[in-house]
């Protein structure tokens with residue numbers, strides 16, 4: 001595309017066929033050699049933007065630019081990042097003094113394409129803490145490579161975020177789980193990783209983290225324990241579990257044979273997100289808290305007489321019903337974190 005939105009053909013003609021060069025070509029002489037080689041009439045800035053859109057991984061400098069845009073635009077430096085799962089966008093609605101950025105208006109940011117994911121980044125205050133929340137995440141099934149799906153986690157890091165709160169809607173495989181229950185994630189099975197996909201694939205930038213990060217203890221135990229205490233205080237402890245999540249590529253829900261296999265592997269809840277975000281967060285040494293809202297029960301029996309077919313409408317409806325409890329859990333946990341000194345200080349070294 002040219003800056004005027006017209007497509008330049010390989011011989012340099014415009015697709016309208018009337019002229020060899022676009023009228024504003026003289027203003028575009030400052031092209032990169034690479035752009036000249038392919039007779040592309042993009043300005044260097046446009047050319048760079050197109051390359052970024054096509055690349056799987058974002059260079060550090062581009063992520064820094066996005067982070068600067070958010071920090072400058074909001075005038076805030078968030079300490080906690082929240083990713084809202086399907087139908088859980090209300091987690092961002094409770095943020096006060098909010099500065100809202102639509103994804104389309106953030107330079108080099110992908111756009112949300114799924115219902116229940118509004119596509120807004122909300123920066124503001126929650127329980128006294130400065131937070132940034134993604135009202136809309138990116139999924140592999142939308143066509144985004146994993147590195148792009150979890151790129152916003154790196155943006156969070158460069159904005160100053162220390163804690164990632166990742167939430168999701170998931171199907172309950174553990175037969176004890178009921179619709180509406182909350183499962184605090186204490187581990188995951190990375191099925192996309194089994195298939196050779198990772199958000200860390202490609203050259204490693206050590207400014208983010210090591211080439212071979214360890215993932216044991218990825219889910220912060222102190223935060224899990226605090227959340228359990230909060231659940232007790234809220235009177236929802238019988239609807240709370242600690243379990244293992246697995247992410248599949250989607251967008252299909254699972255077959256019964258797949259669910260049986262996952263259960264054999266020790267998986268309690270299954271979804272289509274979060275794991276690559278957690279990997280990216282741990283790679284750059286963020287503390288992670290994550291939970292699944294169980295929006296449907298996954299039947300692992302062929303002769304189950306109940307209508308067990310998962311669907312996105314049901315997922316959204318259950319999330320809407322349980323948003324109050326999810327918001328309260330998140331708010332209370334953030335209040336506790338806010339009461340703790342920032343990590344790096346002497347006192348914090350002994351805390352979470």
Ligand SMILES: O=P(O)(O)O[C@@H]1C[C@H](O)[C@@H](CO)O1
Nearest residue numbers: 085086168169272273312315
């Ligand atoms: O973004 P999350 O993981 O919460 O969304 C789940 C997985 C699919 O995107 C969708 C299926 O209903 O909900």
Ligand SMILES: Nc1nc2[nH]cnc2c(=O)[nH]1
Nearest residue numbers: 169170171270271272310
């Ligand atoms: N993969 C998957 N994702 C979900 N998200 C909400 N429910 C489900 C489910 O049953 N399976």
